[in-house]
Amino acid sequence: MPLLTLDAVSLAFGMQPLLDQATLTVEQGERICLLGRNGEGKSTLLRIVSGEIQPDGGTVRLDDGAILSVLPQNLPVDDPRTAYEVVASAFPETGKLLAEFHKLTQSADEQSLNRMMKVQERLEALDGWRLDQKVSDILAQYSINPDQTLNTLSGGWQRRVLLAKALVTEPSILLLDEPTNHLDVPAIAWLEEALSQFRGAILFVSHDRAFIRRMATRIVELDRGHLVSFAATYDRYLDLKEKALEDEERQNALFDKRLKQEEAWIRQGVKARRTRNMGRVRALKAMREERRQRRERGGTASFAVEDAARSGKLVVEAREAGFAYDPAKPLITSMNMTVIRGDKIGLVGENGTGKTTLVRLMLGDLAPTEGQIRLGTNLQVAYFDQLRGALDLDRNALDNLAEGREFIEINGQSKHVLGYLQEFLFSPERARSPVRVFSGGERARLLLAKLFSKPANVLVLDEPTNDLDVETLELLEARLVEFAGTVIVISHDREFLDNVVTDTVFLDGSGKVREFVGGYSDWRRQGGRFPAEASERSSRSSKTPAPAAPPASKPRTPKLSYKLKLELEELPAKIETLETRLERLQGKVGDPEFYSGAAEVVSETLEEMSETQRQLDSLMERWMELEEQANQ
Known part of the structure; x- marks a missing residue:
């Protein structure tokens, strides 16, 4: 039941x-x-x-x-x-x-x-x-x-x-x-x-x-x-959906071709003044009604970023910079960073660690309370606000974007505002609706439309992925990768960071700002951890007796003990076993007949798959930890 x-x-x-x-x-x-x-x-x-x-x-x-x-x-x-x-x-x-x-x-x-x-x-x-x-x-x-x-x-x-x-x-x-x-x-x-x-x-x-x-x-x-x-x-699902859309497109094309042939037949019959097959006429009427009732799949967003003149090669340079609203609690201390034109920077950290403050420092909106921050030349910044504060909820999408204009210029081409909004999937009727009735995703798309309608060589995006559907998200990723200017992103979307950024900047909450090459997964592979994870690990280790400290005369060696080496050697086989089991369970769950079986079997299989995934994640975490120690 x-x-x-x-x-x-x-x-x-x-x-x-x-x-x-x-x-x-x-x-x-x-x-x-x-x-x-x-x-x-x-x-x-x-x-x-x-x-x-x-x-x-x-x-x-x-x-x-x-x-x-x-x-x-x-x-x-x-x-x-x-x-x-x-x-x-x-x-x-x-x-x-x-x-x-x-x-x-x-x-x-x-x-x-x-x-x-x-x-x-x-x-x-x-x-x-x-x-x-x-x-x-x-x-x-x-x-x-x-x-x-x-x-x-x-x-x-x-x-x-x-x-x-x-x-x-x-x-x-x-x-x-x-x-x-x-x-x-x-x-x-x-x-x-x-x-x-x-x-x-x-x-x-x-x-x-x-x-x-x-x-x-x-x-x-x-x-x-x-x-x-x-x-x-x-x-x-992504594979099955792509195939389903291809099948739908092929079937619609065959239907439209047949409808076109029947329309030609009925017109030819009228010209020749000969008796028509009334059954065929009724079938044509049914085909016309079926075609009228068909709901076409909406188009795909096709926006582009309006490029400004190139900025100077140096965008931001920070030397021993810091900032504090309260001198007793500095948000940022001793920061050294250089951002070059074309860099795509992802800011990562727990909420409240100062990511937005760091962006304001990098843009010159705030002056450092210690050290120096030097900005490059010819910077034109476009800012995406996670709170959508740039939108007037009582005005419609057209007025929010046009600001009195009928045409806007994008990369040297003049576009009508309505046509430009259609690239962001707003129909003319929807474009004239007040923003207050928009969904979160529609507001995000409108803000992107407004952001990309202005020339910029530095894009700053604060939580841009919230509410965006997957198709628009993937297109945004592609446009940011193609963008010749500099991109600074604050995001907690791990896959978005992996797909876009070239450098990850981590704020640990103590004021330290550290830079790592690559996206979120690269940061994790390089030993990146959040303070909450570190405290959780230390609380677990505090429950076991601490090993005796080595004599002061002997230098500490980072090499693994024999027991840990043995554990490291055995981990790949264990991981492979779990991956095989998980793949088998996923195939079982993916069977269309799976959910028609007994409720107890369905529940047990889903629970087993969840537990296998948890064990696999735990072993992968342990393997990364031991690999890091072995390479020290």
Whole structure:
């Protein structure tokens, strides 16, 4: 019995339906990634599943006894509640009483004591103390301080509290909408680990390809109102999707050719004034209607970057530079860096380590409080703001971009503003709609259109991948690689960094700024670690007895011991075994008949695949660690 069933669900806000007889089933233990272009209606579909929106037609059925929880896409702006209050609010009446009881325990006056007795009586009637224990347990499990207010937490910790709230009810199905947006890499890694331990079903929307590869056991694509399921991993889905599009294009071409022949036949029959085969005429009418009903797949974005005159060879040079808002807590210290024209720099670090401050220093918006920063000549900077602050939500896309112009010039060619916006997949009707009604992806595309309409030889992109669909993301990567100028990117999208940047700059939070050649994966291979990982490793090692220190007279040797050498030699075979097992399991899950089997077998197979992936990641991490020691 499926946990969730969507049967012939339809919904339309305009001329074209967002959902057209959409059908989907979700089984226990599945982790389904919902993919689709920006504006296709993915978030709307999640809101239909959660009951927030009612469809125009069709049914949405939850299995009897199934519990559904939602991890919201947007983080709260200024929530003064404590972490305990937020998690307890998952149980509406009981949560309010528990939060009130905890506050009353901090008061000693008679009025508070009388109220506390009444609250306690009601909690006992609602079995509130059992729920209180569940809230306390999950807060402890996720290492959350129950008294910390939400508005004082970083985005990653806020997401952790909200996930605790979603899971404290022990749901059967968890809905996630772009869960990695605005999270740093350690927070994303923590989220992946927490979700991999969840035994219920997950339906999530994401464009983070590394996250999808790690989490998804099945891909469901929302394409022109229909849901198409691919019982495959993400990489296999890409191959199957490409083949499906080729088949569709070939079938449409054959249909159009036949329709053209039938149209020629009917016209010839009229000219010759001879009796026509009425069955063939009726078939032609049916073909015309079928062609009229066909929804063409939208075009692909085809934007280009407007190049400015070349900057000087030197873009930025920093010598022993530093910056501090508070002298006692410097954000950046003793930074030495040289950026040359054509460099593509990726800034990596946990939230709050000073990445945006570093960019402002590099652009001259801030003056260093120590050392020197020298800027190159003829710099023309275009800035992509992650908060989309450059967009006026009350104006339409046309006015946001044109700023009174009817034509804009791109690389020496004059283009009409509407035509230029169509390159970013905005129809004339959509271009005249207010930005306030745009999806997150549409706002990101509009900001890119505005950014690339101005000449620049330095592009600064702050979290450009948030909300962009995969097709637009891949095109953006290609354009940035082709761009002859300098690119500075702040991003937590690991695959985007690997595909674009030539140098990774890491901010560790202590003020140190270190530069590594290559992308994110190259940084990891060179021993790059986040402070959270280092502290976690040290806490694990502190639980085991520390080895005796070597005598002071003997120099420390970096060579591996015999035991570690033996472990290093055995690791490749173990890794190969796990990879073979994982490949076998992925092939089994990718079989279209897999989910029609017994629910217990499906759940056990998915759990085995998740555990195998976890073991493989652990062995790969250990192998990299020992290789690094062996090469010292």
